[in-house]
Amino acid sequence: MIRVNQAGEYGAAQIYKGQLAVMGDDAPDSSAIHHMAEQEQVHLDAFDKMIAERGVRPTLLQPFWKVAGYALGATTAAMGPRAAMACTAAVETEIDAHYKEQLDALESENDPELTRMITEFREEELEHKATAIAAGAEETPGYPALSAAIRLGCRVAIGLSKRI
Numbered sequence: 463m464i465r466v467n468q469a470g471e472y473g474a475a476q477i478y479k480g481q482l483a484v485m486g487d488d489a490p491d492s493s494a495i496h497h498m499a500e501q502e503q504v505h506l507d508a509f510d511k512m513i514a515e516r517g518v519r520p521t522l523l524q525p526f527w528k529v530a531g532y533a534l535g536a537t538t539a540a541m542g543p544r545a546a547m548a549c550t551a552a553v554e555t556e557i558d559a560h561y562k563e564q565l566d567a568l569e570s571e572n573d574p575e576l577t578r579m580i581t582e583f584r585e586e587e588l589e590h591k592a593t594a595i596a597a598g599a600e601e602t603p604g605y606p607a608l609s610a611a612i613r614l615g616c617r618v619a620i621g622l623s624k625r626i
């Protein structure tokens with residue numbers, strides 16, 4: 463769980479980095495994206511710390527997620543501000559489901575620290591999704607196909623990062 467979550471938070475931070483690199487700081491959505499990026503950094507720092515403390519091997523795919531996350535962010539931002547937000551809505555939909563699944567599994571484990579982290583981060587991921595929808599994510603041309611492709615990509619990334 464810790465490996466895949468660290469990988470996911472790392473990927474999320476890279477997505478927003480890629481979006482902001484394309485959009486710059488003066489676009490209408492830049493400050494909202496900055497805020498989400500800062501929260502992703504807190505999530506990532508927390509899992510980085512936990513990976514070290516508990517001796518979890520990080521995913522070997524990190525160099526790949528660095529490029530893939532950044533490229534996803536930059537590409538969607540280049541498509542326009544709504545596409546950037548469609549990306550966030552799609553990613554957070556999958557992360558929400560992923561964290562929910564982990565919380566269900568943790569019910570039979572005694573790990574209050576991890577449970578608390580995931581509960582808290584999941585709430586923020588849902589805020590990111592709400593921000594993205596409010597910013598017009600669903601009005602992106604081709605939204606259903608774009609969203610489905612990104613969601614599939616997330617599920618593949620989650621599946622790989624659990625093991626590799």
Ligand SMILES: [Fe+2]
Pocket residue numbers: 471474501502505583587
């Ligand atoms: Fe996050």
Ligand SMILES: [Fe+2]
Pocket residue numbers: 474498502554586587590
């Ligand atoms: Fe997020």
